[in-house]
Amino acid sequence: MRQASVVILTDETEFARLLTACWQAERQAPVVTVLTSDLWREQQGPTRDLVVVGPVRDGKLSNVLRSLDPATAVILCAPADLKEFGQLRTKYPRLVHVPLREDWAQTLLLVAGESLRRVEAARLARQAERAAAKNENHATLSRYMLEMKHSVNNALTSMLGNAELLLLEPGQLSSQSLAQIKTIHSMALRINEVMQRFSSLASEMQEAENASQAETEETDSTISQRR
Amino acid sequence: MHLFTVEKYGETTAVQKKVLIVDDSPAEVKLMQSLLEKEGYWPVGLNDPTRVEEAIAHERPSLILLDIVMPDRNGYQVCRDLKGSAEFNSIPVIMVTSKSSVSDKFWGEQQGADGYVTKPFTRDELLRAVRRFV
Numbered sequence: 001m002r003q004a005s006v007v008i009l010t011d012e013t014e015f016a017r018l019l020t021a022c023w024q025a026e027r028q029a030p031v032v033t034v035l036t037s038d039l040w041r042e043q044q045g046p047t048r049d050l051v052v053v054g055p056v057r058d059g060k061l062s063n064v065l066r067s068l069d070p071a072t073a074v075i076l077c078a079p080a081d082l083k084e085f086g087q088l089r090t091k092y093p094r095l096v097h098v099p100l101r102e103d104w105a106q107t108l109l110l111v112a113g114e115s116l117r118r119v120e121a122a123r124l125a126r127q128a129e130r131a132a133a134k135n136e137n138h139a140t141l142s143r144y145m146l147e148m149k150h151s152v153n154n155a156l157t158s159m160l161g162n163a164e165l166l167l168l169e170p171g172q173l174s175s176q177s178l179a180q181i182k183t184i185h186s187m188a189l190r191i192n193e194v195m196q197r198f199s200s201l202a203s204e205m206q207e208a209e210n211a212s213q214a215e216t217e218e219t220d221s222t223i224s225q226r227r
Numbered sequence: 228m229h230l231f232t233v234e235k236y237g238e239t240t241a242v243q244k245k246v247l248i249v250d251d252s253p254a255e256v257k258l259m260q261s262l263l264e265k266e267g268y269w270p271v272g273l274n275d276p277t278r279v280e281e282a283i284a285h286e287r288p289s290l291i292l293l294d295i296v297m298p299d300r301n302g303y304q305v306c307r308d309l310k311g312s313a314e315f316n317s318i319p320v321i322m323v324t325s326k327s328s329v330s331d332k333f334w335g336e337q338q339g340a341d342g343y344v345t346k347p348f349t350r351d352e353l354l355r356a357v358r359r360f361v
């Protein structure tokens with residue numbers, strides 16, 4: 001699993017210090033960057049999976065939140081009343097509020113852990129979708145090639161057969177023409193070898209897919225029997 | 228009728244070595260005809276697989292070379308019908324096809340085919356298969 005990246009955005013040094021220390025004690029610590037509201041520039045900021053917004057100077061909170069990408073996971077751990085938080089949630093659906101109570105650090109770590117897992121899961125899902133789209137393209141190409149195999153083989157039959165007929169009865173053909181026909185014949189045989197390799201590859205892949213399918217069905221059957 | 232015959236040999240010889248080629252591609256038929264003619268066979272071409280029985284009754288071939296992928300009636304169907312017919316089931320049938328997988332060959336044998344040649348074939352491969360029967 002790749003290391004997650006977290007930005008702690010606060011003007012309170014103690015908040016950042018305590019949270020960083022708590023995170024360092026965790027088994028899987030993310031890469032933590034601490035920024036003050038003055039240094040915060042969303043567009044130029046480091047790439048991050050999660051932004052933890054801690055206490056900031058008066059009047060800075062709305063500016064900070066406004067600059068955040070709505071798609072970024074954000075945990076707000078700063079004083080905010082319920083009404084204000086409700087308004088913020090409407091605008092930032094991925095915003096989670098952790099009240100600044102006695103056990104805020106532990107709660108925040110739990111929420112942050114879940115949030116980072118979700119970010120990672122979403123990243124893996126996107127990666128899988130890209131891979132699936134790529135595989136789909138390859139599959140389309142392969143299906144097309146398999147469908148074309150018949151036509152290619154028919155064309156090769158004609159090329160090979162007619163070349164052989166010309167070689168059997170060269171007639172008035174010059175030695176150069178004969179050599180060219182022999183080249184056509186051997187190249188047609190070469191194409192045939194390539195097509196045969198392609199066919200065996202397709203068969204091997206099909207067998208592997210069938211074996212995998214059978215294994216999956218067997219596992220499913222074992223699980224349902226245990227239940 | 229899509230029948231074309233080559234009157235090159237005497238009647239007796241021709242009947243003994245007559246080969247019916249059933250393929251929807253005229254170019255393929257022509258090619259196989261040329262290859263077989265050079266070896267002394269009397270090849271008869273047919274492009275319409277729905278008229279195989281009619282052609283056999285008319286030509287009385289000693290061997291049938293049968294393509295599989297054809298419109299209206301595929302080679303498997305033709306072979307199944309011929310092998311199920313008391314009148315025609317003694318005539319050997321060689322499938323000549325671009326369908327090259329093991330399952331295709333197996334299915335061809337299940338229909339009663341006596342031989343199987345995959346396209347593209349060389350002259351030697353075709354003649355070797357033909358000589359097994361005529």
